[in-house]
Amino acid sequence: MREPTKRAGTASLQHERHYQRAGFRIIVGIDEAGRGPLAGPVAAAAVVLPLQRRDLGRLLRGARDSKEMTPANRESLNTLIKQIALAWAIGRASAQEIDGCGIVAATQLAMHRALSALNDSGIEADCLFLDYMLLPECSDLPQVSFVEGDRRSLSIACASILAKVWRDEKMRQLDEKYPQYGFAQHKGYGTSAHLCALRQHGPCPAHRGSFAPVSAALRTGGLPLEARAGA
Numbered sequence: 001m002r003e004p005t006k007r008a009g010t011a012s013l014q015h016e017r018h019y020q021r022a023g024f025r026i027i028v029g030i031d032e033a034g035r036g037p038l039a040g041p042v043a044a045a046a047v048v049l050p051l052q053r054r055d056l057g058r059l060l061r062g063a064r065d066s067k068e069m070t071p072a073n074r075e076s077l078n079t080l081i082k083q084i085a086l087a088w089a090i091g092r093a094s095a096q097e098i099d100g101c102g103i104v105a106a107t108q109l110a111m112h113r114a115l116s117a118l119n120d121s122g123i124e125a126d127c128l129f130l131d132y133m134l135l136p137e138c139s140d141l142p143q144v145s146f147v148e149g150d151r152r153s154l155s156i157a158c159a160s161i162l163a164k165v166w167r168d169e170k171m172r173q174l175d176e177k178y179p180q181y182g183f184a185q186h187k188g189y190g191t192s193a194h195l196c197a198l199r200q201h202g203p204c205p206a207h208r209g210s211f212a213p214v215s216a217a218l219r220t221g222g223l224p225l226e227a228r229a230g231a
Contacts, residue, residue, distance in 0.1 A: 029155025
């Protein structure tokens with residue numbers, strides 16, 4: 001099922017409360033970060049908030065689409081979410097896996113890995129809240145796919161923040177390994193500076209060779225795209 005879009009400055013608990021009243025206890029918010037970049041992994045986070053807390057919305061004030069937040073606000077809420085959540089987990093799919101199965105399937109793989117890590121901690125989901133995505137392999141679970149879910153569901157917004165903060169840190173680590181590309185600044189997105197570096201240096205093992213700007217740069221040379229574990 002898909003919920004219609006509704007813009008809001010801060011994500012709310014309206015939908016979580018609605019599903020609570022319908023009998024769902026463990027609602028897992030899932031979201032990704034890094035579908036669009038030319039380099040690095042795609043990350044996904046799964047978050048279970050303590051919905052019984054009446055002060056939850058106040059405590060997590062400002063949580064929304066992570067792309068609309070400042071880095072400082074994301075970092076602050078990232079720490080708070082981890083302290084407040086009943087459980088949370090991160091999943092990822094590498095650049096090599098993205099090239100192997102495509103970005104949509106790799107995103108779903110990262111989400112499955114986050115959900116599996118959550119299950120390993122003893123959390124069994126009653127319902128999944130996702131941002132414009134469904135997980136066919138979880139057909140036994142009720143799933144709600146929201147348009148702009150990270151604006152409309154606090155659970156999804158919190159997952160968005162955790163995934164974004166985790167991935168940004170990963171890109172800073174890749175920047176230390178491959179400083180010529182400026183990953184710490186643009187996080188792998190196709191900025192003019194990144195495209196210029198691709199033309200000058202060719203792709204590195206962290207790049208997604210199946211993405212058009214990278215495959216074009218491969219024809220100019222650069223580092224080989226083998227041995228890409230962790231990219």
